[in-house]
Amino acid sequence: MLSSAPDPSEKLPDVAFLARALSDANRLRILCCLQEGEKSVNQIAEILEISQPLVSHHLKELKRALLVRVERRGPFVFYTLARREILAILKALGSLAEVLLAEKKTL
Numbered sequence: 001m002l003s004s005a006p007d008p009s010e011k012l013p014d015v016a017f018l019a020r021a022l023s024d025a026n027r028l029r030i031l032c033c034l035q036e037g038e039k040s041v042n043q044i045a046e047i048l049e050i051s052q053p054l055v056s057h058h059l060k061e062l063k064r065a066l067l068v069r070v071e072r073r074g075p076f077v078f079y080t081l082a083r084r085e086i087l088a089i090l091k092a093l094g095s096l097a098e099v100l101l102a103e104k105k106t107l
Contacts, residue, residue, distance in 0.1 A: 018067070021062060026050060041056050
């Protein structure tokens, strides 16, 4: 009997696209910063202590990867996480990194 479940390898280009978007520490910091709700570019820059142009650059990449949503209200632009699942993925990646790095130190 043939399975109708999709082949996971068919999604690898999409996974690689998201992985590239997550491959920068500042982008990860921005996503974590947004876990408590919407923020403007200036708020993010102030919280993370990085320049506004750098935050804008990273937000553009996160938006392109569909990881953040943008809402314009008058002259103000606010950013939020596109999905709450992003935080669970970041937590899982953090746990995996911790385990792998601990194993590396014992080898």
